[in-house]
Amino acid sequence: MDHDRFEEPAERTFVRNVLDGTVHGNALQIGRVHGGITVNVPVATPSRSSSRPDDVPQHLSRFINRVSELGTLSAWLDDDAADAVASAVVSGLPGVGRRATVRRLAYDCRQRFPGGQLYVDFAASDGGVGGSVAEALAVCLKALGQAEEYLPNSVDDRLREYRRLSGAHRLLVVLDNVTEPAQVQMLTPKGAGSALLATSDILLGELRLDGVRLMKLDPLDESAGLELLTALCEPEPVRADPTAARRVVALCGGLPVALHLVAARLSMQPHLTLASVARELEDDAARLSVMTLQTPGGERSVSGAFDLAYRSLAPEQAWLYRLLGILPTPSFDAGAVAAAGGLETAAVQRLMAQLVRASLLEATADGRYHLNDLVRLHARHCAELETPEAEQATALSRLVTHYLALTALADRAVQADRLRIADLRDLLRDAPDPFAQAGQEAGQLALAWLEAERGNVLAVLRAARRQALDRQAWQLAEAFTALFLHHRHLGDWCDSLRLGVDAAIADRAVAAEARLRSLLSRPLLDLGEDDRASAELETAVVRAEESGHLLLRASVQEFLGRYWERHDPARAVTVFELSLRLNHEAQDPRGVAVASYFLGCAQDAAGSPEAACVTLRRVITQFESLGPPDRRMAARALAALGRARARLGEVEGARGDLERAAEALRNADATHYEARARIALADLIERTTADRAGARRHRARALEIFEAGGSPEAEDLRRRLAEEDGPQER
Incomplete structure (x- = not known):
């Protein structure tokens, strides 16, 4: 054996081994080899580049509806230039059908993406990637044919590889449960004509800056x-x-x-x-x-x-969510929520914006918010479990006080000098008045607010009664009547006054009970429940006498006279004369004018239109002389004068009075009385002219008003208009 071959040379020779370029797979660099070497090179998983990925799960149950939304999304996928990538995020509250909609679209358009469909679920449950972009990129790379052993380690390297591989295909990428804009931005494929569809609980508005289209799915109608x-x-x-x-x-x-x-x-x-x-x-x-x-x-x-959406909220967001569950109102603004929570409005607005972004709260164009009914029940359940009862009671009491102050301010803006039993001076002394800056339009603004808040005030009233907040409840019911004196929502008016009467009885507020019972007689009479109205008035007379309140006694007699005007006009005249004397005794100019107005109406109903005309002309002057003038009541008196003149045969004068009265009442938003004036005007026109079309226009307007208020008179008026139209051709 020749040992010289293995002897080290006297001088070491260095070998330089250089490997240039990009290496795919394994590489082996060796300087000197002593003995035998065995190299085990793993066999790469066969590439899937030739197979078409089809990873989007199929929606298993039958898919119904969302035709419009699917059409819009499909158009978006076609909208962009051929070399662009379309992208859209579908959001909405949990359970609204985001995933089903996107999966249905993916199924319908699979032929439009010959490169296949990739799918990633960012949810932590159900085997998702838990929000990890690195894991999501790995899922996509493997779907595009890259073996596990060749996956780059860093996110940046995976992203570069994803862009390289996706750039060679026309792909549809579907992402479920996206929570961050970066998840969409980084998973957007690069291939021309490709598209990305994502679902999210969250409204990712910032993605608009990247050209991503956003669709919010609403609950089904x-x-x-x-x-x-x-x-x-x-x-x-x-x-x-x-x-x-x-x-x-x-x-x-x-x-x-x-x-x-x-x-x-x-x-x-x-x-x-x-x-x-x-x-x-x-x-x-x-x-x-x-x-x-x-x-x-x-x-x-x-x-x-x-629960999944709730657990993802930050602590302060979760607190607000529970607070919204405590509120009894179907909708709310930031001011009401701030009052209930004892916070500044700006802080509440910030938190509410975050709940809107999380799709748990809906914002409307008028600056209000509401919860889906099922979300509201869930929020209430969370509050019952996690919010102490004392804190819930405090929030509700604050809300009732908030609505009482605003409703009372609206009541005063509509009519400053109306009889009121509640003494709210302390409550209103420092309360911000949203109607104060409106000047002459304050009354209209206040009525518009009361109309918009009608459902909320009723809900607060019911909640106040449940929580035995009796004094606040009857005070709120009294102030709320300002709306119904103008807009005759008869069912709601009855409900609010019944709640008020019960609260006044519980609070032992005798004067308030008398006032609310007498007010309750008005919608009962309009609903044709005359016997019940009579019973309420009998008790109201007794309670008013017990109270010793002179103006209240005069007011209750006025309401009693209106009952008798329907059943015995002559007796009504006597009752109104008593009310007039009591108002004179109390030295109340408005009370005198109101009692005189009803006296004139009763005189006409009792067959004395001449006396009625004298009384009503005087009444118009009285209302216009009040400070400030009561143009609504002056218009009602003018309409009554027109009816009396019509009975006297003064046709032209009567028609002019009724026309002016109807327009004035419409301008004053006193629609119920406008309807009455228009019916009288239509009857007069029909009796004295051939202008059937003019009469019909007035009746049609009256029907519109009665239908809006739920008046039982609507049915008779609707039938009459149908008869006037005659049989329809088929």
């Missing part, structure tokens, strides 16, 4: 909800009880997830009917539990979807 329920339950149950079906859709809040769960319960529990489910859903306390289904894979529920 009644028609769409019925279509879905019919498809899920089969047509027969829905056709058999359409009323129950509509009620179920409404109580499901338009959320497809709720309708799916209800339909599943119906199919799994044959003894259930749509009517029985509707009755279960009527109970607010149990509604969310009804929308729950136990399956072998675990519980499926609407609450579970909301």
